[in-house]
Amino acid sequence: MKTIKTKTGIGKWLPRKYDLQKAEGTLQFADDLRFGPELLHASVVRSSVAHGEIIDIDYSEALKMPGVLKVIVGEDFPYHFGLYLKDRTPMAIGRTRYMGEPVALVVAETEEDAKEAVKKVKVTYKELEPVFDPVKAATTNSVLVHPDLHKYDHVDFITPQPNTNIANWFRIRKGDTEAAFKNAAHVFEETITCPQIAHGFIETFCSICKQDPGSGEITIWTSAQSAFTVRDIIAKGINYPLHKIRVIAPPVGGGFGGKAGMTVEALCLAAAMDEDLKGRPVKLFIPREEVLLSSWVRQGFVARIELAVDEDGLMQGIRNTFWFDTGISAEYGANPVRSARYTSMGAYNIPNVWADCYAVYTNKPFGGAYRGFGLPELMSALEVVVDIVAHKLKIDPVEFRKKNLLMKGQTTCTGMPMHDHALDKIIDKVAKKIDVLKEEPPIRKGWKRGKGIALAIKAPAIPADASSSAIVKLNGDGTVEVLAATMDMGQGTYSAFAQIVSEELGIPYDWIKVYYPDTQSHPYDWQTAASRSCWSMGMAVKRAASELREKLLALFAEYWQTPVENISIEYGVVKCHKLGKSERIDERVQNGFKMPDGILKGGPIIGTGSFTPPDLLYPDPDTGQSPKSVTHFTLGAVGVDMEVDPATGRIIINKVCAGYDVGKAITPINIKGQIEGGTVQGLSACLMEGMTYDEHGKLLTPDFTDYKIATIKDAPGEIDAFWEETPEEISPYGNRGVGEHSMIAPAPATNNALFRATGMRIHSYPLSRERVYKALKAKEKGETDFWEWPYALDLAYERAKKEW
Amino acid sequence: MRDFVLERPRSISQALEILKNHGEKAILKSGGTDVIVWLHKSLKEPDYLVDLTAIDQLRGIVMNDDNVEIRALVTLNQVIEDNAMNRYFPALVQACKAHSDPLIRNRATVVGNICAAVPSGDMIAPLMCYDAKVEIVGSRGIRKVPVSDFITGPKKTSLRQEEIVTGIRIAIPFVETSGCYLKAIRREALDIAQAAVCCTLHKGDSREFRIAFCAVSPRPLRAVEAEKLLNSSSVIDDSIIENAARLAADAVNPITDVRASREYRIDMIGELTKRAISICLRGPAEEGGPR
Incomplete structure (x- = not known):
């Protein structure tokens, strides 16, 4: 039994760790680190064609430029990298696959020298036909982005289809969908599209790599969410021992999934491992204009959804085809596809499910992890389709959702029973808080007002063995150091870990420090991703802190000659009320206690803990069925009250109400922050975000001049964030993740509200002002639905139905 | 760099x-x-x-008897905070507020906006309405050029190699005046105009409307036909406003790019012109209204 007292344990509202240093500007990010005059700088030569054979790279003029030491090309570093599928080389080798792909790296004494020399590198291409649309790429295979797909290594649970553009194909075959559709009273079919979008983090990519010429040991300082995954991917990519690679991850200035795996590290390493350069650190800083070309973005998405509903309004079957536009690499992007597949029933109890999810290569910058991991795209489609069906069946959208809700014990699309949750209660609260069914007059003259609701659901899409471990150390003054290789990139996990340690040790929050990751000092953690940290690493930290507490109490028990049950730790002080003893934690926890018999016992007190999900089973590849495909789901609902100016298409969000079942709120300040932040990010994706290309594949929105994300003035007038706490069984305190989930439902809820306001359904995101305006013009001509999708819909429908 | x-x-x-x-x-x-x-x-x-x-000589907003000088180093925030500018040139103040964000406005200058000469420059339309003169000094002395002649095309001006723009001079309207600047953008702040309309109204012996546009033509443009209609109509009712807006939309020649299509820009010119006229008619106190 734990016998502690603390005022700063779980559930308390406390100032967040490192916020002060961030406000003061003293926290050092990767770009702030100094390496002295030894440091070299690399700059990237990028492809000017979307698809082409590289005929020649002439860098003779670049080498003549001042300060230039070396120009490196793809063949010089011919390794394939990838988390799930090794389809990526740091530089193009022989063939370039998107406009902006690195084709050479110039290394020079200064960043300016390197940049100037980049302009002198001449690359000759033989242009090949590119393919940009995922449905066209998947269904015609007229252009193969990766003709060598069959040669690439991949993990077991990824299923690339050689000689196609399909990097991954996931299936769900649950029940008898054909019969369900045949017997259904109502059948609906809809298509919805989302563009690629960018994370928009403030800190751009930055890596510094160095190889010791003697030992061959490599050190990498990098802006990364997951230090150990960077180490793993690089070790596997260059076939190098893990212990010879050290990854140090300084504080990250925003990640949102964009720094979850390996980003530009291998590219930088190509220079640092070069025979002529090694021994000197090499820095690769990616300027804003190159960020979207340097790592993944959220995948484009095309969803075709068919829903079969019986006479009582119960969903009987769903048939989904999802095309994720993964650009030129699916090394990470193969997995959001899996994530969406697990959840292709949404938050609904649908007995018969048939789903095909594809990750499709195109000649565009590559797709991968982004907050929500496949679910914002999927639910932006599915929750609108559900709304359409409810409207057509003349059932109110709240009632239709509630009567079909996936409740405890009913099975998900993978056949796994759903755990307990409070989504029905959350839906009721959201509906009540924004009075979702009540039509109200617009606040602004001439505008139209509407309200909408949408549900959110997501599970961590982790490999079955994704593990965490932590070390908690007690200092000789009673303060505590926590080594947990989670990256706190603003989501606030270090505050959560400190509160967990305070809860377990009875030591005040302010005495607890959590350090940024370094693979040399920290024990292993799989990734900071999947909203898993407070749950998975939380478990490891809790276990480590408990172990430390038990060790400390045992020593005091012997020291005071009293049973351990009589001892407590209260606000950082060790007490035995029975004996009237009260002592501070001091140097004895480092060098031992002098026990009554005169012998010194103890020594440095360290607690360790680790966690691996105990019971996950990979689904059957043909049917997607598994009794425990995911650890748990976090569910929630979002209500939006908005209005639109029909004469300009401008949308203003009056109010958002968002509630999630978080199991247990460890750090309420973070949960509120995550819900508010995710809501605004979700609205931003809904209303304005999208990567746009010209017909040659040139990105027209490379920086914030034309890639627009929401400003504070675009945030809703009010965000009513709340949560319920239905405990999770396997979890440190019953808590579940919520970091990503808040981004899932704001877009479909807004889209549904727009329909209530105007009677128009827009099937293509974003709901930009111009698009809304155009849609409402189409409405005047009698249209009820509006698409804007470059690849002709009818063609897509026809081809999609064929086998490739 | x-x-x-x-x-x-x-x-x-x-x-x-x-x-x-x-x-x-x-x-x-x-x-x-x-x-x-x-x-x-x-x-x-x-x-x-x-x-x-x-250069101290380039600082400050200087009020003279019948005109005001906005010197080359005057920032947008200085215009926004200036009482005389608010009183006499409300459309320019609104254009400054519609530009970028408060931090950038602390640095960005009115003259710089004109010298960059991009069609989406927010200062251009109000200075067209106020008939501003650009003051240029060179080795051959001083010359004054109307804004409409200063900007000769996208990113092109009549400034010569060895010249400097020292400021902009605008005549003070000694009559009751109102004005506004309405901007179509992709989000609530910090965007380059998809299209914008500036409208000023001087209510002297005769009522005079002036309308100019942003981001819909390669060179600065006044809505001559729309102005003519408004200034020749004794009563301005909804149908006159509709017609003026249509004339305004007919006058522009925008491009399609990543920010907006030509069609949307034209439609927004019509809509914003309509709104701008109504706002000016309602009086000087009106603050912009819906963008």
């Missing part, structure tokens, strides 16, 4: 001397909100960057 020599002249004559010595190798900088970005992106690669911010 390529290396360059930073020159910080203390006087206009020193600045002119530097320009004379270095010719095309030198470029001018005041607020730097455009120039620094150009340098970063290697769009300009000067050998000499002539920073004008140490």
Whole structure:
């Protein structure tokens, strides 16, 4: 039994760790680190064609430029990298696959020298036909982005289809969908599209790599969410021992999934491992204009959804085809596809499910992890389709959702029973808080007002063995150091870990420090991703802190000659009320206690803990069925009250109400922050975000001049964030993740509200002002639905139905 | 960014001397909100960057008997905070507020916006409505050019190599006046105009409307036909406003790009013109209204 007292344990509202240093500007990010005059700088030569054979790279003029030491090309570093599928080389080798792909790296004494020399590198291409649309790429295979797909290594649970553009194909075959559709009273079919979008983090990519010429040991300082995954991917990519690679991850200035795996590290390493350069650190800083070309973005998405509903309004079957536009690499992007597949029933109890999810290569910058991991795209489609069906069946959208809700014990699309949750209660609260069914007059003259609701659901899409471990150390003054290789990139996990340690040790929050990751000092953690940290690493930290507490109490028990049950730790002080003893934690926890018999016992007190999900089973590849495909789901609902100016298409969000079942709120300040932040990010994706290309594949929105994300003035007038706490069984305190989930439902809820306001359904995101305006013009001509999708819909429908 | 020599002249004559010595190798900088970005992106690669911010003669909004001078170093925030500017030139103040965000407005200058001469420059339309004159000094002396002649095309001006714009001069309207600047953008703040309309109304002996546009033509443009209709109508009712808006939309010739299509821009010109006229008619106190 734990016998502690603390005022700063779980559930308390406390100032967040490192916020002060961030406000003061003293926290050092990767770009702030100094390496002295030894440091070299690399700059990237990028492809000017979307698809082409590289005929020649002439860098003779670049080498003549001042300060230039070396120009490196793809063949010089011919390794394939990838988390799930090794389809990526740091530089193009022989063939370039998107406009902006690195084709050479110039290394020079200064960043300016390197940049100037980049302009002198001449690359000759033989242009090949590119393919940009995922449905066209998947269904015609007229252009193969990766003709060598069959040669690439991949993990077991990824299923690339050689000689196609399909990097991954996931299936769900649950029940008898054909019969369900045949017997259904109502059948609906809809298509919805989302563009690629960018994370928009403030800190751009930055890596510094160095190889010791003697030992061959490599050190990498990098802006990364997951230090150990960077180490793993690089070790596997260059076939190098893990212990010879050290990854140090300084504080990250925003990640949102964009720094979850390996980003530009291998590219930088190509220079640092070069025979002529090694021994000197090499820095690769990616300027804003190159960020979207340097790592993944959220995948484009095309969803075709068919829903079969019986006479009582119960969903009987769903048939989904999802095309994720993964650009030129699916090394990470193969997995959001899996994530969406697990959840292709949404938050609904649908007995018969048939789903095909594809990750499709195109000649565009590559797709991968982004907050929500496949679910914002999927639910932006599915929750609108559900709304359409409810409207057509003349059932109110709240009632239709509630009567079909996936409740405890009913099975998900993978056949796994759903755990307990409070989504029905959350839906009721959201509906009540924004009075979702009540039509109200617009606040602004001439505008139209509407309200909408949408549900959110997501599970961590982790490999079955994704593990965490932590070390908690007690200092000789009673303060505590926590080594947990989670990256706190603003989501606030270090505050959560400190509160967990305070809860377990009875030591005040302010005495607890959590350090940024370094693979040399920290024990292993799989990734900071999947909203898993407070749950998975939380478990490891809790276990480590408990172990430390038990060790400390045992020593005091012997020291005071009293049973351990009589001892407590209260606000950082060790007490035995029975004996009237009260002592501070001091140097004895480092060098031992002098026990009554005169012998010194103890020594440095360290607690360790680790966690691996105990019971996950990979689904059957043909049917997607598994009794425990995911650890748990976090569910929630979002209500939006908005209005639109029909004469300009401008949308203003009056109010958002968002509630999630978080199991247990460890750090309420973070949960509120995550819900508010995710809501605004979700609205931003809904209303304005999208990567746009010209017909040659040139990105027209490379920086914030034309890639627009929401400003504070675009945030809703009010965000009513709340949560319920239905405990999770396997979890440190019953808590579940919520970091990503808040981004899932704001877009479909807004889209549904727009329909209530105007009677128009827009099937293509974003709901930009111009698009809304155009849609409402189409409405005047009698249209009820509006698409804007470059690849002709009818063609897509026809081809999609064929086998490739 | 390529290396360059930073020159910080203390006087206009020193600045002119530097320009004379270095010719095309030198470029001018005041607020730097455009120039620094150009340098970063290697769009300009000067050998000499002539920073004008140490020249006291270029500072300040100066009220004269019948005109006001906005000198070259006057920032958008200084215009926004100036009482006389708010009183006499509300449309210019609104255009300043519609530009970028408060931080950038602390650096960006009115003159710089004109000199960048991009069609989406927010200062251009109000200065067209107020009939502003650009004051230029060079080795051959001073010349004054109307804004409409100063900007000769996208990113092109009639400024010569060895000249500096010292300021902008606008006649003070000694009549009751109202004005507004309405901007179509992709989000609530910090965007380049998809299209914008500036409308001013002077209520002297005769009522005079002036309307100008932003981001819908290669050179600055006044809505001559729409103005004619409004200024010749004794009563301005909804149908006159509708017709004026249609004439305005007919007058523009925008492009399609990543920010907006030609069609949307034309429609927004019509809509915003309608709103702008109504706002001006409602009086001087009106603050912008819906953008």
